[in-house]
Amino acid sequence: HxxxxxxxxxxxxxxxxxxxxxxxxxxxxxxxxxxxxxxxxxxxxxxxxxxxxxxxxxxxxxxxxxxxxxxxxxxxxxxxxxxxxxxxxxxxxxxxxxxxxxxxxxxxxxxxxxPGISAPQGAASRLVTSLTHRDHARRLQFVTAHARDGKLPTDLDFNALADKAATTVVYMPRRTLPDLVRNLMAAGIDPATPAVAMFSVTRPEEKVILATVATLAEEVALGARLGGAGPCLVLYGHALAEVAVEALPQIAQAAANGG
Amino acid sequence: HxxxxxxxxxxxxxxxxxxxxxxxxxxxxxxxxxxxxxxxxxxxxxxxxxxxxxxxxxxxxxxxxxxxxxxxxxxxxxxxxxxxxxxxxxxxxxxxxxxxxxxxxxxxxxxxxxPGISAPQGAASRLVTSLTHRDHARRLQFVTAHARDGKLPTDLDFNALADKAATTVVYMPRRTLPDLVRNLMAAGIDPATPAVAMFSVTRPEEKVILATVATLAEEVALGARLGGAGPCLVLYGHALAEVAVEALPQIAQAAANGG
Missing domain, CATH: 3.40.1010.10 (Tetrapyrrole methylase, N-terminal domain)
Known part of the structure; x- marks a missing residue:
């Protein structure tokens, strides 16, 4: 008992x-x-x-x-x-x-x-960047890009995901990223919206990739070839414009290293 | 130095x-x-x-x-x-x-x-309820109901907030709750959508109020009169249907106690 x-x-x-x-x-x-x-x-x-x-x-x-x-x-x-x-x-x-x-x-x-600290919280702390900076984000949303069948969920609200006043965090983005970006573009997202991909957040092997929504899928594929491994998280939205590259000395950038 | x-x-x-x-x-x-x-x-x-x-x-x-x-x-x-x-x-x-x-x-x-455990995470653990139950929620969103002027922010995406496939957490809802609910209704939310308000999450004085989107504003006002104090958090969405009242023996319900 x-x-x-x-x-x-x-x-x-x-x-x-x-x-x-x-x-x-x-x-x-x-x-x-x-x-x-x-x-x-x-x-x-x-x-x-x-x-x-x-x-x-x-x-x-x-x-x-x-x-x-x-x-x-x-x-x-x-x-x-x-x-x-x-x-x-x-x-x-x-x-x-x-x-x-x-x-x-x-x-x-x-x-x-x-409860446990979520990956987006780990990411925000490592990037020293608020997910809800007052000037940029009114809403913070978490979404999974991986349905039971391994594809992008078909019932996602892409207008909500393309909202320029939101910060969006995508769980398990890797397989469906090109499809997700295509849908965001169709919903009118600004292609220059800042985006970040992180592999293995807060682990010794952590890797950070700075991109835009337009370049994200290509950069993440490149990052994976250059050694990005472990769980991957994507964040995008104008709040990510606050990420200061110089504040990340310890973090390898795939694009800078080999792109 | x-x-x-x-x-x-x-x-x-x-x-x-x-x-x-x-x-x-x-x-x-x-x-x-x-x-x-x-x-x-x-x-x-x-x-x-x-x-x-x-x-x-x-x-x-x-x-x-x-x-x-x-x-x-x-x-x-x-x-x-x-x-x-x-x-x-x-x-x-x-x-x-x-x-x-x-x-x-x-x-x-x-x-x-x-990072620190956020209030929504504390709430989910106390309610023993996943914020992203597979059958109910594809997207989780956090929003503040309190703009710099103390009113409901005017640029919120109410369609995104009325999405039936999302779980929504509202920070600092108290002053603007009737206005928020009015806007959600106008955006077509199901008035029977389960909603929970929590005061002082994870503190000894914690109070939980179970409601629907339709009854939420009234229940929260009642809850405050019945001793709900400290920071208030509102959660709504079909994932909250999983809250098992019998799993919350230690939590006073304002409506049950005095409503």
Whole structure:
């Protein structure tokens, strides 16, 4: 008895971006079910006796395993274990927490959530750039560019995504970026709108690419060839005009290095 | 020499939602400039020798003091102090970080940002509800309902805000909520769209109000009369249909208690 599930946000990568509450949950876990984007340094916060199980690919991996994760999580909790489900970024924003919560609830297993710093927040801090600068952005929006079938979702509101008074963050943009840009252009976005792509936000291998909406797809493809790896995030909007290149000495720019 | 400014996100209220990196910054600060929404328990993480100065009202307070905060921050850093500017929530999302960063840069003062858990993330965790449930939300958007003049911003994209495939979070909604709802209705939103208002997210005095877009303004006014206090956040969209009232035993509902 007494088993439970806690969904814990591991943040974008830097272990220092874990919350105190997340560390506490890891230190009292019996089992930690973690995604492959969660680093070893973060897992090291877990109680030494805890069983650590890699359960899922995030990003572009096959998602058919979600049912297995749900079942495993609930089975372990029913055996009386304190289960920590450790997920990259923020579980409640494009982290599929909804499905895991619904599964626990249906099984009568107590479930709780501890938020994590999201990738866009990690990106904003690394770029030292507000996502909602008063002069530029009235609205901040997060969108996924990757539907269940791997394509650009067909029901996106492209007028909302082309709004010049918004800052937009695109999760999982890589496969569908040319298609997304085509739709933004058709909706009337200014092609010169500043855009940034980041690979592996807040990790040692982080890469930043500065572009415009017009050049973004080409720059990201180039960046990937030049070593950009890991999860990719795209941000665009006039707020990104505030990114000061000179404030980013530690960050390689794909275009500057090899483009 | 060696002075610097670090903007630190204090999170929505619960001190356990501070990041490890935020705690470390507080522990090496010479001066902490904090907003009035930052609790004593969070300030207690600061180095004992650090000077702690209350500098600003957040929310509806007068904003004319922003220039003074900017000047103080830069002056202290120029005197060689390690300045922590401690802000509620996430500095890069409706936290006016943009102005403070620009001021530091213009003065040649090194400036860094440590993200904080935003109020919407705190709300989602407390409601145990994903903001982007796959069946309900393709897009997540944050908007402020409070322009410089205290009114509803006139250039909001109400079609984007009425999109039934989006989850919307409204910062500082209280004064302009009736006006916002009127505009959403005019843009064709379903009046039965689930909506939640939260006061003092993740704090001991937290209050949650479950409503619909149609009843929201009335319920929030009632909730405020029944003791809802502190910062208020409104969330609406079909993802909020997943909020399980029975999962919120510790949360008072204004409508249930007195409406």
């Amino acid at each position: 007494g088993g439970s599930v806690v969904l814990v946000g591991a943040g974008p990568g830097d272990p220092e971006l874990l919350t105190l509450k997340a560390v506490r949950a890891l230190q009292s876990a019996d089992v930690v079910l973690y995604d492959d984007l969660v680093s070893g340094a973060i897992l090291d916060f877990a109680r030494r006796e805890a069983k650590k199980m890699l359960v899922g690919k995030t990003g572009y991996g096959p998602s058919c395993k979600q049912d297995d994760i749900n079942a495993l999580m609930v089975d372990l909790a029913r055996e009386g274990r304190r289960v920590v489900r450790l997920k990259g970024g923020e579980p409640m924003i494009f982290g599929r927490a909804g499905e895991e919560i619904a599964h626990c609830r249906a099984a009568g297993v107590p479930v709780e959530v501890i | 060696g002075g610097s400014v670090v903007l630190v996100g204090a999170g929505p209220g619960d001190p356990e939602l501070l990041t490890l990196k935020a705690v470390r910054a507080l522990q090496s600060a010479d001066v902490v400039l904090y907003d009035d929404l930052v609790s004593g328990a969070i300030l207690d993480f600061a180095r004992r020798e650090a000077k702690k100065m209350l500098v600003g009202k957040t929310g509806y307070g007068p904003s004319c003091k922003q220039d003074d905060i900017n000047a103080l921050m830069v002056d202290l850093a120029r005197e060689g102090r390690r300045v922590v500017r401690l802000k509620g929530g996430e500095p890069m999302i409706f936290g006016r970080a943009g102005e403070e960063i620009a001021h530091c840069r213009a003065a040649g003062v090194p400036v860094e940002v440590i």
